[in-house]
Amino acid sequence: MHVSLHHYLFVSFMLFSLGLLGVIMRRNLLVIYMSLELMLNAANLALVSFSRFNNKLDGQVLVFFIITVAAAEVAVGLALIVALFRKRQSAHVEDLTSMKL
Amino acid sequence: MNSSLIMLEISVIGLGLVLMLADLFVPAERRRFIGYAAIVALGVLLITSLSGNGSCGQFGTAFGGMFINDGLSLLFKQLFIIAAILVLFMAAEFSDKLAAGSVAEYYSLTLFALAGMLFAASSNDFTMLFVSIELITITFYVLVSFQRSKIQSLEAGVKYLILGALSSAFMVFGIALIWGTTGELNFTKLAAVAPQFADSQMFLLGVLLVLVGLGFKIAAFPFQIWAPDVYQGAPTPTTAFLGIGSKAAGFVLLLRVLFTAVPSVTAHWANLLIVISAITILYGNLCAIPQRNLKRLLGYSSIAHAGYLLLGVAALSASGQSALMYYLAGYVFTVMAAFFVITLVMRHLPSEDISGLAGLHQRSPLLAATLTIAMVSLAGIPPLAGFFGKFLLLKALIDTAHLTHNHGYYCLAFTALIGVVISLYYYFGVIREIYWGKNPEDLSPIEISSPAKLSLAICLAGIFWIGLFPDTVLNITNLAATALGK
Numbered sequence: 001m002h003v004s005l006h007h008y009l010f011v012s013f014m015l016f017s018l019g020l021l022g023v024i025m026r027r028n029l030l031v032i033y034m035s036l037e038l039m040l041n042a043a044n045l046a047l048v049s050f051s052r053f054n055n056k057l058d059g060q061v062l063v064f065f066i067i068t069v070a071a072a073e074v075a076v077g078l079a080l081i082v083a084l085f086r087k088r089q090s091a092h093v094e095d096l097t098s099m100k101l
Numbered sequence: 102m103n104s105s106l107i108m109l110e111i112s113v114i115g116l117g118l119v120l121m122l123a124d125l126f127v128p129a130e131r132r133r134f135i136g137y138a139a140i141v142a143l144g145v146l147l148i149t150s151l152s153g154n155g156s157c158g159q160f161g162t163a164f165g166g167m168f169i170n171d172g173l174s175l176l177f178k179q180l181f182i183i184a185a186i187l188v189l190f191m192a193a194e195f196s197d198k199l200a201a202g203s204v205a206e207y208y209s210l211t212l213f214a215l216a217g218m219l220f221a222a223s224s225n226d227f228t229m230l231f232v233s234i235e236l237i238t239i240t241f242y243v244l245v246s247f248q249r250s251k252i253q254s255l256e257a258g259v260k261y262l263i264l265g266a267l268s269s270a271f272m273v274f275g276i277a278l279i280w281g282t283t284g285e286l287n288f289t290k291l292a293a294v295a296p297q298f299a300d301s302q303m304f305l306l307g308v309l310l311v312l313v314g315l316g317f318k319i320a321a322f323p324f325q326i327w328a329p330d331v332y333q334g335a336p337t338p339t340t341a342f343l344g345i346g347s348k349a350a351g352f353v354l355l356l357r358v359l360f361t362a363v364p365s366v367t368a369h370w371a372n373l374l375i376v377i378s379a380i381t382i383l384y385g386n387l388c389a390i391p392q393r394n395l396k397r398l399l400g401y402s403s404i405a406h407a408g409y410l411l412l413g414v415a416a417l418s419a420s421g422q423s424a425l426m427y428y429l430a431g432y433v434f435t436v437m438a439a440f441f442v443i444t445l446v447m448r449h450l451p452s453e454d455i456s457g458l459a460g461l462h463q464r465s466p467l468l469a470a471t472l473t474i475a476m477v478s479l480a481g482i483p484p485l486a487g488f489f490g491k492f493l494l495l496k497a498l499i500d501t502a503h504l505t506h507n508h509g510y511y512c513l514a515f516t517a518l519i520g521v522v523i524s525l526y527y528y529f530g531v532i533r534e535i536y537w538g539k540n541p542e543d544l545s546p547i548e549i550s551s552p553a554k555l556s557l558a559i560c561l562a563g564i565f566w567i568g569l570f571p572d573t574v575l576n577i578t579n580l581a582a583t584a585l586g587k
Binding site for chain 1 (some may be wrong): 249
């Protein structure tokens with residue numbers, strides 16, 4: 001079977017949708033955060049496959065930027081979730097209710 | 102390559118690093134004074150950038166067209182530096198509420214966020230847009246949750262983190278689609294090829310997803326969900342910086358993307374912009390009415406103001422863009438004044454409930470007057486900055502309506518007027534609490550340090566100057582708006 005750009009893009013769309021679904025449906029902060037990373041990587045896959053099929057390198061360079069930024073985001077994000085867990089003893093979104101109206 | 106163009110950004114980052122190092126050598130009880138050194142340094146940078154010889158004064162592009170210095174970036178950079186200076190003043194006053202000795206870190210994080218905003222003002226490429234917006238957002242995750250001992254602060258940080266990461270995922274995917282279909286990341290080059298892709302579904306989806314990411318930054322409907330919680334939970338100086346810096350960075354990028362990168366698409370999306378702007382105004386104003394927490398109230402009011410600012414975008418004209426920038430210039434001083442008073446009055450109270458303002462006119466007439474003027478300006482009453490800004494935005498909108506015969510514009514202008522009327526109610530609720538609040542718990546006078554007096558004077562001078570002498574600022578904003586169309 002010949003694998004074309006559309007196949008890659010289809011996988012990328014699927015990954016993105018799965019990630020989005022995870023963010024919306026799951027209730028654990030860590031799982032939500034994992035799903036967010038999945039969404040970013042879906043975008044990376046799309047960029048790399050566009051880059052491969054269009055014979056241009058800009059997309060691959062952008063992927064490096066995205067990976068770096070995502071790493072920084074994870075470092076800060078996990079630290080934050082851990083700090084909240086130590087305070088609350090829970091990583092569930094239902095418990096984030098100290099501010100209302 | 103013309104690297105002298107980015108001297109301002111390099112200086113700000115260097116200053117942030119120096120502050121971090123100073124943290125090691127300065128004893129904890131004197132660290133708040135590091136901030137004053139940083140303020141002086143930023144003041145020097147502001148003055149050099151205002152003069153023609155500074156790095157901002159030279160117009161041109163660097164890094165293969167990724168980085169651009171023009172009238173637009175100059176104006177926004179000045180606004181960002183002014184906002185950062187006022188935030189540093191505020192942080193120095195707030196330092197005893199932060200963890201012991203950590204205020205120097207707070208200063209340097211503020212400067213890193215400022216560097217991100219400065220890059221955002223100059224970005225002319227989707228790579229630059231992404232990196233600068235992430236620099237701002239990731240720094241703000243830390244700044245929002247800086248009071249680690251306070252559960253609200255952590256909660257606000259996590260909410261900002263999840264929704265911020267979600268919006269950047271949308272934006273990255275959008276950039277991937279735009280680049281995949283057109284093969285261009287540079288805004289100027291993209292503008293040349295974009296008309297060919299006007300029918301490409303994938304390209305349009307990409308632009309829409311990028312707008313989702315930017316809509317989150319400016320807190321426009323339907324991406325405003327985070328704003329009230331984060332505004333309430335974050336330390337007050339962070340809230341102020343978030344409400345000004347982050348929002349203005351979102352708007353400068355929105356202007357660049359809509360009017361430099363994809364003007365051919367924007368021209369067809371007037372109705373979308375009209376609807377988003379109208380809903381944002383109504384949502385912000387209606388939800389602000391029942392609020393009792395002052396920072397949360399200002400959070401909703403900032404959503405409403407994002408809606409007013411979007412009027413300038415929806416007008417799709419140079420006068421609209423110029424009005425938007427004028428409005429932002431006035432908004433910087435107004436919001437900073439409001440949050441400064443909140444910092445000074447409420448830093449020792451457990452929450453920022455409006456009842457804490459009762460008796461303020463006896464405790465400190467200066468603070469009472471400042472907050473009153475800020476509220477009146479936010480509501481849009483002459484002769485203050487907020488009134489003239491709203492007037493210009495509506496005028497630009499009506500002009501476009503006459504030109505295009507699109508009745509949506511008249512409806513939008515009417516909605517904005519209704520929004521202003523609604524907002525009078527809650528802004529005057531705050532003023533009523535200051536002067537006629539019942540049962541004040543504490544009537545001891547509030548001591549205001551001289552740096553705080555200086556920054557309050559700067560805010561007040563800004564509000565009155567922009568409101569009473571609009572010509573100077575309008576000349577600058579008109580010039581900045583012409584930079585977009587090129």
